[in-house]
Amino acid sequence: MTDATWAAVLLWTLVFIYAIAGSIDFGSGFWALFYFKRTDVKAAMIASRYLSPLWEVTNVFLVLFAVSLVVLFPHAAFTLGNMLLVPGNLILILLTIRTVFMVYAHTSERFAYPLKFISGITGLLIPALLLTVFPIAQGGFSQRVGDHYILSLSALFSSPATYTYVALGILSELFLSSLFLGDYSRVADDRSAFITYRRQVLWLGPVTIIVAFICLWSISATAPWLRHGLILQGSWFVLSGTLFLLGMAMVLLARKPTDFSYRIGVIAIVLQYLMAMFAYGRAHMPYLVYPIVSIYDSFTNAEMFRAAIMVLIIGIAILFPGFIWFWRLFLENKAYLQKS
Amino acid sequence: MPLNHVVLARSLFGTSLAFHIIFATLGVGIPLLVAVAEITYALTRDSDYAIMAKRWTRGFTVILAVSITTGTIVALQLSLLWPRFMQVVGQVIALPFLIEVFAFFIEAVFMSIYVYAADRIPHKWRILSVSFVAIGAAMSALLITDANSFMNTPRGFRMENGRAVDVHPWLAVFNPALPTQDTHVLISAYMAVPFVLATIAANALVRRNISSREREHHTKALMLTLFLGGFFGILTAISGDLSGKFLAKYQPAKLAVAEGLFHTTKAAPLIIGGWPDASTQQVIGGLRIPGVLSFLATDRFDGVVKGLDTIPKSLWPPLISHELFDTMVGLGTLLILIAVIGWLFKTIRMRKTQYPFPKWYLFIVMLSGIMAIGAIECGWLYAELSRQPWTIYGIMRTAEAVTGAPYVGTMFILFILLYALLTIGTISVLRAYFLRHPLANDIEPGPIRPRKVVWLP
Numbered sequence: 001m002t003d004a005t006w007a008a009v010l011l012w013t014l015v016f017i018y019a020i021a022g023s024i025d026f027g028s029g030f031w032a033l034f035y036f037k038r039t040d041v042k043a044a045m046i047a048s049r050y051l052s053p054l055w056e057v058t059n060v061f062l063v064l065f066a067v068s069l070v071v072l073f074p075h076a077a078f079t080l081g082n083m084l085l086v087p088g089n090l091i092l093i094l095l096t097i098r099t100v101f102m103v104y105a106h107t108s109e110r111f112a113y114p115l116k117f118i119s120g121i122t123g124l125l126i127p128a129l130l131l132t133v134f135p136i137a138q139g140g141f142s143q144r145v146g147d148h149y150i151l152s153l154s155a156l157f158s159s160p161a162t163y164t165y166v167a168l169g170i171l172s173e174l175f176l177s178s179l180f181l182g183d184y185s186r187v188a189d190d191r192s193a194f195i196t197y198r199r200q201v202l203w204l205g206p207v208t209i210i211v212a213f214i215c216l217w218s219i220s221a222t223a224p225w226l227r228h229g230l231i232l233q234g235s236w237f238v239l240s241g242t243l244f245l246l247g248m249a250m251v252l253l254a255r256k257p258t259d260f261s262y263r264i265g266v267i268a269i270v271l272q273y274l275m276a277m278f279a280y281g282r283a284h285m286p287y288l289v290y291p292i293v294s295i296y297d298s299f300t301n302a303e304m305f306r307a308a309i310m311v312l313i314i315g316i317a318i319l320f321p322g323f324i325w326f327w328r329l330f331l332e333n334k335a336y337l338q339k340s
Numbered sequence: 341m342p343l344n345h346v347v348l349a350r351s352l353f354g355t356s357l358a359f360h361i362i363f364a365t366l367g368v369g370i371p372l373l374v375a376v377a378e379i380t381y382a383l384t385r386d387s388d389y390a391i392m393a394k395r396w397t398r399g400f401t402v403i404l405a406v407s408i409t410t411g412t413i414v415a416l417q418l419s420l421l422w423p424r425f426m427q428v429v430g431q432v433i434a435l436p437f438l439i440e441v442f443a444f445f446i447e448a449v450f451m452s453i454y455v456y457a458a459d460r461i462p463h464k465w466r467i468l469s470v471s472f473v474a475i476g477a478a479m480s481a482l483l484i485t486d487a488n489s490f491m492n493t494p495r496g497f498r499m500e501n502g503r504a505v506d507v508h509p510w511l512a513v514f515n516p517a518l519p520t521q522d523t524h525v526l527i528s529a530y531m532a533v534p535f536v537l538a539t540i541a542a543n544a545l546v547r548r549n550i551s552s553r554e555r556e557h558h559t560k561a562l563m564l565t566l567f568l569g570g571f572f573g574i575l576t577a578i579s580g581d582l583s584g585k586f587l588a589k590y591q592p593a594k595l596a597v598a599e600g601l602f603h604t605t606k607a608a609p610l611i612i613g614g615w616p617d618a619s620t621q622q623v624i625g626g627l628r629i630p631g632v633l634s635f636l637a638t639d640r641f642d643g644v645v646k647g648l649d650t651i652p653k654s655l656w657p658p659l660i661s662h663e664l665f666d667t668m669v670g671l672g673t674l675l676i677l678i679a680v681i682g683w684l685f686k687t688i689r690m691r692k693t694q695y696p697f698p699k700w701y702l703f704i705v706m707l708s709g710i711m712a713i714g715a716i717e718c719g720w721l722y723a724e725l726s727r728q729p730w731t732i733y734g735i736m737r738t739a740e741a742v743t744g745a746p747y748v749g750t751m752f753i754l755f756i757l758l759y760a761l762l763t764i765g766t767i768s769v770l771r772a773y774f775l776r777h778p779l780a781n782d783i784e785p786g787p788i789r790p791r792k793v794v795w796l797p
Contacts, residue, residue: 093758318442
């Protein structure tokens with residue numbers, strides 16, 4: 001494997017982490033809103049509690065991704081920067097409103113509901129807009145102007161492929177966040193919340209898979225080059241599907257918060273997403289944006305690559321124990337979870 | 341590219357930064373003050389300081405949210421608005437951006453621990469965690485300023501056919517402008533934030549219906565913040581002087597435009613105020629002090645200071661830089677004066693009365709917060725404008741760096757609306773919170789007996 005391939009793997013790993021963490025983060029915001037007025041279920045409380053310390057960590061991965069793209073593939077960052085001016089800035093506006101209004105809601109008891117309403121809804125829109133980057137990278141929506149490319153917004157938003165990606169993004173967000181909040185209520189030993197989220201997982205899972213198939217079909221119809229790559233990765237997709245079935249079976253088996261099989265289900269479904277994204281990433285190679293930017297012609301110089309990898313290794317070495325501590329204090333801590 | 345496209349892109353990015361640096365400055369300074377208050381509490385067992393830390397932190401969580409999100413905006417807008425610039429950044433000066441992410445991670449994790457887990461960890465650990473928040477915030481500021489200092493004194497590469505060659509990433513990191521610029525930015529944030537918090541204390545002290553217990557609390561807060569503001573104010577002045585000497589050596593045009601010096605001069609006068617006029621190449625009006633500019637820049641009253649005539653007129657930075665520079669220095673000087681007057685009042689009158697500050701003085705202190713933020717904004721504007729027309733000094737012009745994409749104007753309007761919303765939202769939420777949670781609910785009503793007396797001057 002060349003340095004550029006390693007860099008692409010690293011970048012794609014960051015996308016995967018942000019996809020999972022962001023889904024949980026934004027999805028929890030939505031569920032906190034959805035169950036806000038239902039005082040009979042503690043589902044909203046569980047979602048809020050999960051959310052409070054998490055969003056800052058999720059945000060780190062978004063910035064880390066953006067910075068890593070500039071560091072590892074500066075020439076791709078140039079092309080993408082020109083193309084993403086409108087969607088990128090809209091995402092930033094939504095992200096700001098979502099985060100700031102969520103923090104406002106924590107501080108203002110009187111207006112908590114309208115504030116949570118705005119942050120919950122924008123939290124649904126963010127993944128939808130983020131997912132439009134996938135059809136953009138798939139190619140066909142840009143035109144060359146001088147030495148750079150600009151995005152054709154009308155072409156992007158009139159393509160059905162865009163909307164299947166968007167639907168897959170929103171459903172995955174709701175599915176994954178329900179899955180994790182179920183596990184979170186399991187750790188908190190909260191029966192009513194556990195049952196609520198488990199029920200959601202059981203219907204959101206199959207729906208998400210159906211939309212994933214529609215998405216693959218629409219890719220085949222619009223991007224022959226990518227269909228070719230996806231077929232070559234068929235065995236990874238089969239593995240991903242198997243993990244999905246295993247995960248759903250394990251969730252089905254877990255009827256009480258004390259059943260550990262739920263946790264196995266969570267791990268299986270995270271692995272399912274990992275396999276599917278790995279296969280998609282491999283099929284996409286070597287293009288970052290088809291057919292104008294490949295990982296080879298946009299890769300940074302050798303000196304910067306070496307220095308950046310060194311910084312990343314040291315950084316992750318610091319980040320990791322910090323994250324473990326964080327996990328123990330907030331995500332796996334009964335005292336924190338049950339505090340009212 | 342049409343010129344107004346560049347102007348629009350600069351306006352959008354400038355608005356984002358102007359808004360962000362207010363919150364970023366607060367985000368760097370407040371954790372330091374919270375840490376000082378926590379340590380003071382640990383040393384004196386005076387619960388007033390614990391309450392100060394608690395209430396500052398409460399406001400800080402909202403400010404930090406705005407600071408983080410606007411910081412994310414700035415980080416990503418760099419790539420969206422200045423793709424050509426970021427292409428060079430990625431090849432040469434990407435390391436501070438990358439390290440900054442980890443510094444920010446440290447800040448975020450310890451902030452969560454300090455805020456959400458405060459009741460579950462011992463006091464010693466709380467001091468430790470808030471100190472890490474302060475360290476993380478300071479590192480972020482230093483690293484991002486490093487990227488800016490690279491824009492002033494680019495090192496560690498050559499440009500060949502649009503690509504950077506012969507790249508030495510660490511040489512770019514440790515560029516000559518780094519020490520002076522980093523010091524000045526960090527110390528000036530530490531100067532500004534105490535004055536903002538002093539404003540809040542003074543605001544409470546001038547109210548008529550204040551109880552004597554509340555008055556005692558706010559007087560302590562005022563003395564602590566004024567001391568820190570004055571202390572870092574003097575350090576800021578020293579670091580500013582060093583920055584001037586640095587400019588004289590490395591970026592003479594930047595110093596010349598700050599001082600309105602058109603011609604290279606021996607024994608150059610310091611011109612305070614006045615209006616630099618390009619046609620006559622003179623400063624109209626203003627107070628002239630002979631030889632002082634030479635002394636400040638070169639340590640000798642008869643030293644030679646390079647003027648704007650050393651560079652072609654087409655490369656002159658906007659002459660308004662002189663006004664911005666003088667406003668920054670003027671506000672900074674006034675703030676130091678305010679702190680010194682406060683110290684005099686305290687020293688002279690403390691024996692006679694418990695509340696040494698007269699009302700007229702408190703009204704002046706109420707202005708100090710806005711003055712401090714104004715000084716920060718002027719300093720930043722000066723630093724950016726006086727580098728024009730370059731974005732990377734001598735290598736890339738701002739007009740070359742700009743995006744080719746349309747709709748920048750639409751985005752500019754949307755972001756102005758966003759920042760207006762955030763301004764109104766943040767002020768209302770903080771006001772509502774502190775009205776609903778008045779100080780009286782937090783402080784112990786009876787007289788408090790600290791274990792030791794206050795150790796600060």
